[in-house]
Amino acid sequence: MGQHIDEETYQIVIEEDLIRKVSDTENNFIERKTVNDTRGWLETAVAFANSCPVGQPGILYVGADNNGEIKKQADGYDFEKLQRSISGRIREAWPPIYFASHILKKNNLEFVAVVIYGSPKRPHFSGRALVRIGPETRDASEEEYDKLIAQRSSKVYFLQKLIGETVYWQQIGYQEGNNNGKLTDCNQFFATVDMGQYSKCFPIDWITILFDPPNKRYQLIVSKR
Secondary structure (H helix, E strand, C coil): CCCCCCHHHCCCCCHHHHHHHCCCCCCCCEEEECCCCHHHHHHHHHHHHHHCCECCEEEEEECECCCCCECCCCCCCCHHHHHHHHHHHHCCCECCCCEEEEEEEECCEEEEEEEEEECCCCCCECCCCEEEECCEEEECCHHHHHHHHHCCCHHHHHHHHCCCCEEEEEEECCCCEEEEEEEEEECCCEEEEECCCCEEEEEHHHEEEEEECCCCEEEEEEECC
């Protein structure tokens, strides 16, 4: 099993459906890979998590060919070991992907079906994001990863460059007020300004950025959309 989630959000797929769908060659959210295609397992899982509607399943079959025929493995083949290998490979994705795997049998032949759900945490990547902290390279934490994604927003990216600088803010139309303060944090959701005695957080979508040439400072005009 992948990461813990609220299962009410996700469509439950029963094993009878998984067996029946192994031969469905018309479904865009069904993929089949060999028992040796470890890279393909991961790439397919990431693609499903990024592309399936949130909470809806894509199915990866391991041990079936493109026509939906189950491939016979050598006598004594360890399908539980295969299942663990598939799970381990998919867990390399970042952020973690929610999935469930099943060992199934059709026509007396075993195979593995992995259900991967469209993810609300997309985009996912087939490996962890790396960041440089001081003299070392390490895996990004989830918070650091979120900040990297947030930088794709030009407004967030610009505000993050102003962290540590004094800005003038003016809130209009909703809890009106204004002051000078130091911009101390910014993510994809809100910016934080510290006035010394108190701090305020403003939703990114409410902020318009201006520049005040006489005072050589940036202004944040905050208006509820």
